[in-house]
Amino acid sequence: MSLPHAILTALLEKPSSGLELTRRFDRSIGYFWSATHQQIYRELGKLEADGLIRALPSEQPARGQKKSHEVLPAGRAELARWTAASQDPKPHRDTLLLRLRAAAVVGTAGLEADLRRHLQLHERQLAEYQEIEQRDFPPGRDGTEDRLRHLVLRAGIDLETFWTQWLSRALAEFAELPDGEPTTPA
């Protein structure tokens, strides 16, 4: 039940159309909550039906016609409620770690290349986050909003740092391994 709240947050930051939201979910918000345009349109419909947002009445709504949405007081209240509510962390699911564990029983053949690829992807993401940090969070700003958003970005940076380090370490281990086929021979 987080997508509607992600959308409310985005719309409070700036009223947008479905497609604009989609683009913003590909950038900043999507770094920790991704969504496709189909999800977003569906959810916009529900949010409007529930009276949490409304379409800005600027243009007549026709298909293929841009339609912006803004958050109503009820929407802001719901977001505040959700933000403050206690929530249990969702269980993680990580395919790469699963594959490594599988490799312990069926062999590491073929895995190394993909580890290397993932390392590259995480390095790229880390570089992107660091650029954003330099651009949007120069030293000396200390508004509350800035500090909170910076904190979120730091989480992204630290997570990507973790992954690059862990993957490097994993690849180093791989280099020392006897290499190839199943470790539990038939």
Added chain:
Amino acid sequence: MSLPHAILTALLEKPSSGLELTRRFDRSIGYFWSATHQQIYRELGKLEADGLIRALPSEQPARGQKKSHEVLPAGRAELARWTAASQDPKPHRDTLLLRLRAAAVVGTAGLEADLRRHLQLHERQLAEYQEIEQRDFPPGRDGTEDRLRHLVLRAGIDLETFWTQWLSRALAEFAELPDGEPTTPA
């Protein structure tokens, strides 16, 4: 499409019944791939129908009767194929970071307590991982399987370390904040 492979891995490590699998998913495997017993039973059915596993013929299969499963050669082959195949990382979704971002627009009221709770949960998890490391990975073991499994555990430890550090930092920031209500006044 990872749950079946998680199950295959678990069954290769040790043939088990549905409930045994469920328990193992609550411990080790569940640390990076969680599943409920209903998911597991359903998937066992599919895997058996697909000829990747079979029920051990020990006891007559009746409802409420323990039924163990083992992996067939086709299952092992499928797991090896999947492990070696290139896969893109799934987008992350993290509710806590989303809530922090929401807090930047609707205010931080109520959030701090839950941050503190999450910190405790992560500290506990970290301690558990470290116990496992001491128990199962004493210095000086260097079989391939051990090294791979240790690597996976290290990922868990480092991730929990990241979270505890980040949450501590977040709480420290919160302590300095002007406190309470919306930062974008109406």
Added chain:
DNA sequence: TCACCTTGTGCAACTAGTTGCATAAACCGT
């Protein structure tokens, strides 16, 4: 021996997210 608890298996319905495609307007060159 009967009521109750634990262990073990399983179905059905629901929620969330993904994939593939349809449609419509606007803009753009020819």
Added chain:
DNA sequence: ACGGTTTATGCAACTAGTTGCACAAGGTGA
């Protein structure tokens, strides 16, 4: 005025995961 691309909105079907409940067998104490 026409055909092609881009922008924008949306439906339908599917996959994966969650929740709530049902049912059977075996043990345990009253």
